[in-house]
Amino acid sequence: MSHIFLYGPPGAGKSTIGKKLAGSLKLPFIDLDRLIEMKAGMSISQIMEQKGESEFRDLETRALNALRDEKESVVALGGGTLLRDENRVFAQGIGIVLLMMAEPGTLLERLQSNNGQRPLLAGDLVEKLPLLLAKRSEHYRSFPLLVHVDGRSVEQNVQQVQLTIGRHHLSAMGEYDVIVQGNGLEQLGGSLQMRGLKNPILVTDDNVAKFHIEKSMASLRESGFEPKVISIPPGETHKNLDTISRIWQGFLKAGLDRKSTAIALGGGVVGDMAGFAASTYMRGMAWVAVPTTLLSMVDASIGGKTGFDLSEGKNLIGSFYPPKLVLADPHLLKTLPEAELISGLAEVVKHGIISDPELFDLCGRGLEWVKDHLEEIVKRAMAVKIRIIEDDPYEKGSRAMLNLGHTVGHAVELVSKFHLRHGEAVAIGMVAEAKYAERLTVAGRGLSEAVAGSLSALGLPVHIPQGLPGDEIVRAMRMDKKKNAGTVLFALPAEIGRVELVEVTDPGMILDG
Ligand SMILES: NC(=O)c1ccc[n+]([C@@H]2O[C@H](COP(=O)([O-])OP(=O)(O)OC[C@H]3O[C@@H](n4cnc5c(N)ncnc54)[C@H](O)[C@@H]3O)[C@@H](O)[C@H]2O)c1
Numbered sequence: 001m002s003h004i005f006l007y008g009p010p011g012a013g014k015s016t017i018g019k020k021l022a023g024s025l026k027l028p029f030i031d032l033d034r035l036i037e038m039k040a041g042m043s044i045s046q047i048m049e050q051k052g053e054s055e056f057r058d059l060e061t062r063a064l065n066a067l068r069d070e071k072e073s074v075v076a077l078g079g080g081t082l083l084r085d086e087n088r089v090f091a092q093g094i095g096i097v098l099l100m101m102a103e104p105g106t107l108l109e110r111l112q113s114n115n116g117q118r119p120l121l122a123g124d125l126v127e128k129l130p131l132l133l134a135k136r137s138e139h140y141r142s143f144p145l146l147v148h149v150d151g152r153s154v155e156q157n158v159q160q161v162q163l164t165i166g167r168h169h170l171s172a173m174g175e176y177d178v179i180v181q182g183n184g185l186e187q188l189g190g191s192l193q194m195r196g197l198k199n200p201i202l203v204t205d206d207n208v209a210k211f212h213i214e215k216s217m218a219s220l221r222e223s224g225f226e227p228k229v230i231s232i233p234p235g236e237t238h239k240n241l242d243t244i245s246r247i248w249q250g251f252l253k254a255g256l257d258r259k260s261t262a263i264a265l266g267g268g269v270v271g272d273m274a275g276f277a278a279s280t281y282m283r284g285m286a287w288v289a290v291p292t293t294l295l296s297m298v299d300a301s302i303g304g305k306t307g308f309d310l311s312e313g314k315n316l317i318g319s320f321y322p323p324k325l326v327l328a329d330p331h332l333l334k335t336l337p338e339a340e341l342i343s344g345l346a347e348v349v350k351h352g353i354i355s356d357p358e359l360f361d362l363c364g365r366g367l368e369w370v371k372d373h374l375e376e377i378v379k380r381a382m383a384v385k386i387r388i389i390e391d392d393p394y395e396k397g398s399r400a401m402l403n404l405g406h407t408v409g410h411a412v413e414l415v416s417k418f419h420l421r422h423g424e425a426v427a428i429g430m431v432a433e434a435k436y437a438e439r440l441t442v443a444g445r446g447l448s449e450a451v452a453g454s455l456s457a458l459g460l461p462v463h464i465p466q467g468l469p470g471d472e473i474v475r476a477m478r479m480d481k482k483k484n485a486g487t488v489l490f491a492l493p494a495e496i497g498r499v500e501l502v503e504v505t506d507p508g509m510i511l512d513g
């Protein structure tokens with residue numbers, strides 16, 4: 001089990017935000033203070049008055065320890081619950097602790113309207129609150145996962161908490177959790193068990209298997225599973241019906257039935273194929289995505305699209321078939337070749353441009369900084385895609401925003417005969433589309449320069465390579481499956497943090513200027 005503990009000073013909003021967070025993650029909510037009151041049959045104030053603080057703290061420790069047997073929950077802690085070292089070690093052992101902080105003025109305002117249940121602050125709040133905060137400031141500062149709640153609505157704070165802890169529940173297409181966690185692979189077995197998923201088979205590729213299969217198997221075995229493995233040759237050239245047949249036959253040989261679970265351990269190629277094979281095997285069995293490339297974490301693993309290529313084109317056959325769980329462990333990226341990482345960063349920058357200016361700025365700090373902060377980057381970028389696909393799961397409207405950079409990008413990738421990596425082509429596409437947006441006055445001047453600056457800082461190309469004929473690129477754009485009758489739909493950047501969908505009749509104009 002892995003509880004989500006909300007901690008912080010009185011008045012930070014642990015209970016209010018906790019309840020909403022639990023609703024959003026479809027988890028039970030527990031308020032530790034209310035639990036203590038229920039068990040003791042009296043209010044916290046009465047416990048303090050009649051038994052003293054030390055006994056209250058004992059009751060608190062006991063109530064906390066009892067959570068070991070509870071199913072995964074969001075837990076609002078008391079403002080001093082983790083002052084005891086043993087409580088802190090215990091909480092961190094059975095979950096994650098997020099600190100919620102607010103300016104003293106905000107806390108004061110909130111407490112003034114509702115201070116009855118806080119005996120340590122009873123009496124002169126204006127005098128006591130700063131003393132309490134000063135006494136605990138070092139303690140609160142020692143928690144690394146932190147959200148400042150000032151100036152945001154409850155809903156915005158819930159979103160911010162989800163982003164910070166890397167935890168989401170998707171429900172627009174199927175119901176599933178998305179978890180982003182360093183060393184999350186160690187939780188694979190437990191995560192399956194918690195969700196009632198059975199009889200797992202790992203589908204991976206030969207590169208990924210070398211680095212990550214043992215740990216995956218160990219985690220599954222620890223949870224009592226007897227996992228099987230299918231490893232396929234790596235790369236897009238194998239994303240075809242032959243490999244899908246091989247996976248189906250592997251499922252049969254392993255004796256899987258509809259109640260079994262395929263675990264896609266790999267990049268987008270493995271995810272797309274394992275997901276598709278699962279969607280069709282015996283009319284559909286469960287699958288879990290464990291993405292191992294940056295691109296598959298921030299893009300391919302979320303959204304429920306599965307499929308494979310035909311010789312006539314990429315992703316021509318496929319299904320919408322969401323996984324039962326996405327478990328992204330950014331530590332797995334340590335073994336990813338740098339060129340693949342850089343390619344994936346194009347999608348991260350794209351997500352920043354679409355709706356997270358802060359993410360865009362972070363990318364601008366350059367490759368080395370980003371490499372040192374991959375968990376934060378992955379969490380932010382995944383949150384952008386999740387918001388979009390929850391709004392438009394079947395690509396009827398706003399999901400097309402995710403095509404930013406891709407209309408030109410796909411064409412450039414194709415005309416380069418795939419010498420350019422996908423991310424490199426998307427980077428080139430984003431700059432071309434930003435320039436076009438400036439010419440159409442959809443964007444203000446300077447946007448394309450800002451986009452190019454961020455991409456270059458990450459080692460991505462920003463110009464169409466010499467030698468790639470413009471007319472072929474335009475022809476490829478017209479052929480792109482995203483075209484509507486006679487026009488091509490572009491997602492154009494209007495500013496950092498906002499894109500507009502624009503129908504273009506003459507896509508040739510995009511390469512002018
Ligand atoms: N389903 C979707 O919504 C969606 C979205 C975007 C892209 N895609 C698909 O994703 C595919 C591209 O995915 P990709 O970029 O992840 O490529 P990929 O799966 O081919 O992985 C790239 C390379 O990295 C290796 N690799 C993967 N993880 C590794 C790790 N942790 N350590 C060492 N090596 C590792 C792989 O073996 C491979 O050689 C394309 O087929 C594309 O169509 C799907």
